Amino acid sequence: MIKLPSAFRTLLGWLPALAVLVFAGMALAQSFQTQIYDPTTRKWVDYTPRAAAKFYNRHGQSPEEFRRQVVPFRTAEKPGTIIIDGDRHFLYLVQPNFQAIRYGIGVGRDGFGWAGIVKIGRMQEWPTWTPPPEMIARDPESAKWANGMPGGPDNPLGARAMYLYVGNKDSIYRIHGTNQPWTIGLNISSGCIRLNNEDVSDLYSRVEVGAKVIVLMQGAALYKGV
Amino acid sequence: MNMIVSRKFTALLAAGLGLSVVAGCNTSSSNQTPSAGAVRSSGETAPTDLQLLCAAKTAEELKVTGGNVLPVSSMPSGESAYQVNLTFDGGQAVCIIDETGTVQSISPA
The missing domain is CATH 3.10.450 (Nuclear Transport Factor 2; Chain: A,)
Known part of the structure; x- marks a missing residue:
């Protein structure tokens, strides 16, 4: 019997997950984009990164729709469940009495969106960010953090991170904060769900390890769990 | 002369009424005008x-x-x-x- 090197065996073990991720990257058939009303032209225009940065610089915060608020929410899911609507850029935390706390989010850019049912497997304050090898390949600047960037205000993961698991396996996706708060409302990440630091800290204080997380994104391929 | 003035007055009155109707429509529709900074999704899904x-x-x-x-x-x-x-x-x-x-x-x- 051929004995494979342990690293190769590990890679083989991850092949199904990698295949799902590749599929997820290819199968985003319909990408929804946020639009913002321009009172000058009286038209809805695409909420691009440039438009988002301009709005944030002018107002010091994201559009009102993306600010934290309690909304009516008819659901059979139990309080503490997180529901992410990637198409509308909202994260809902289910509350008692058919209500939810709604937060604005940034989600995966074209080819990086996904949908599925996962759970919070781990939580961390001011998490360390370690760029994956493929990110280092795309952005050599990130190579200096190959061994991990300590938590802090410049860290891309922001103030808090909730690690999403499928069963007992890390999905590699997280709900986290950001050092780019103007990106809320955009399809901009590599598949993670980002909130501004104040919101992610609020969410972090309200959820527990084991909480169910339902991720909806029309046209995106399914992650595991369903 | 009086007839001409009368016709001009009638025309102005009609134009004014017309404008007020248009303005009324605009006022009505302005209630549905989104506020500055309102956002929406480019696609329509179920809530x-x-x-x-x-x-x-x-x-x-x-x-x-x-x-x-x-x-x-x-x-x-x-x-x-x-x-x-x-x-x-x-x-x-x-x-x-x-x-x-x-x-x-x-x-x-």
């Missing part, structure tokens, strides 16, 4: 909670093991309802739900 109600009802009706039913797409169906397409381990289903949250039908796909 998030309705998608999940469909998923929960489908899990119950079709006795899905583990109860994990995931909405994968949705769209308007008629004037006040939505079609929600669902997937689960071992199958798919289509659910029609109205805006009040009443599930109208569930069909295995």
Whole structure:
């Protein structure tokens, strides 16, 4: 019997997950984009990164729709469940009495969106960010953090991170904060769900390890769990 | 001369009335004008909670093991309802739900 090197065996073990991720990257058939009303032209225009940065610089915060608020929410899911609507850029935390706390989010850019049912497997304050090898390949600047960037205000993961698991396996996706708060409302990440630091800290204080997380994104391929 | 003045007055009155009607329309429609900074999604899906109600009802009706039913797409169906397409381990289903949250039908796909 051929004995494979342990690293190769590990890679083989991850092949199904990698295949799902590749599929997820290819199968985003319909990408929804946020639009913002321009009172000058009286038209809805695409909420691009440039438009988002301009709005944030002018107002010091994201559009009102993306600010934290309690909304009516008819659901059979139990309080503490997180529901992410990637198409509308909202994260809902289910509350008692058919209500939810709604937060604005940034989600995966074209080819990086996904949908599925996962759970919070781990939580961390001011998490360390370690760029994956493929990110280092795309952005050599990130190579200096190959061994991990300590938590802090410049860290891309922001103030808090909730690690999403499928069963007992890390999905590699997280709900986290950001050092780019103007990106809320955009399809901009590599598949993670980002909130501004104040919101992610609020969410972090309200959820527990084991909480169910339902991720909806029309046209995106399914992650595991369903 | 009086006749000419009268015609001009009538024309002005009619124009004024016309403008007021137009202005009235504008006033009416301005109530629907979004506020500055209003945002929306470029596509139309069912409200998030309705998608999940469909998923929960489908899990119950079709006795899905583990109860994990995931909405994968949705769209308007008629004037006040939505079609929600669902997937689960071992199958798919289509659910029609109205805006009040009443599930109208569930069909295995």
